[in-house]
Amino acid sequence: MGPLARVVAVALAGAVSSFAPPSADPCPPGTADAARAAIVRALLAETPDGARLAETGTAPSAVCFVAGEGGLADRAALLDRTASPAAQAARLGHLWQHVRDGAPRLAPTSGEGCAAWHAAAAAAEARGDAVESRVVRALGAEPPTGRPSRDAAYASRCLESER
Ligand SMILES: [Zn+2]
Numbered sequence: 001m002g003p004l005a006r007v008v009a010v011a012l013a014g015a016v017s018s019f020a021p022p023s024a025d026p027c028p029p030g031t032a033d034a035a036r037a038a039i040v041r042a043l044l045a046e047t048p049d050g051a052r053l054a055e056t057g058t059a060p061s062a063v064c065f066v067a068g069e070g071g072l073a074d075r076a077a078l079l080d081r082t083a084s085p086a087a088q089a090a091r092l093g094h095l096w097q098h099v100r101d102g103a104p105r106l107a108p109t110s111g112e113g114c115a116a117w118h119a120a121a122a123a124a125e126a127r128g129d130a131v132e133s134r135v136v137r138a139l140g141a142e143p144p145t146g147r148p149s150r151d152a153a154y155a156s157r158c159l160e161s162e163r
Contacts, residue, residue, distance in 0.1 A: 026076045027064035037063035040079065043089035047138040049131050050093060058100045063092060075099055086141035094132035098124060107157045114158035121154055 040063055044050035053059075060077035064070075070078030070091070077095040079088045101124055108117035136143050 026062050026074060028066070028073065031064035031066050031078065032062070033065050036065060036085070039085050040088045040092055043085055043139060044092050044135060047093070047135050049134050049138070053093065053096045053100060056100050058096070060092070060096055060099050071095065072098055084141060086139035087136070087144065089139060090132045090135035090141055091144070093135040094128035097128045097131045101127060107160070118154050118158060125150060
């Protein structure tokens with residue numbers, strides 16, 4: 001089954017099943033789409049990584065669709081609304097791995113030192129990226145392109161924190 005046929009099959013299955021999204025919806029205004037979120041969650045659940053993440057007892061609190069790459073907002077997963085459902089599922093896996101690990105801190109805490117923080121953040125991103133690429137392959141999605149360099153962003157946050 002090709003990716004498009006799979007999405008249609010998942011959407012049809014979702015329409016007759018009792019898929020229950022979380023009751024509270026922490027999506028930023030205008031970014032919630034329960035039907036699309038159900039499709040993306042179901043696609044991820046088909047993959048070994050999705051099954052493994054589901055067994056951890058953790059989960060993003062919501063799946064929301066935004067302009068741009070997104071990321072985690074608290075524990076809500078913000079996904080690029082222009083990406084394909086399979087690419088969104090892969091990104092959801094990446095962000096879910098962060099929720100499971102405890103999301104990467106966005107800047108060093110005082111006294112932590114830039115190098116230690118950067119190493120921890122890079123390791124967390126490597127785990128997220130590994131999940132994302134496995135889900136991309138499992139679902140036959142296009143690999144993500146055009147991401148801004150996280151290393152450069154992290155390095156500038158280090159410099160800011162040391163001022
Ligand atoms: Zn990440």
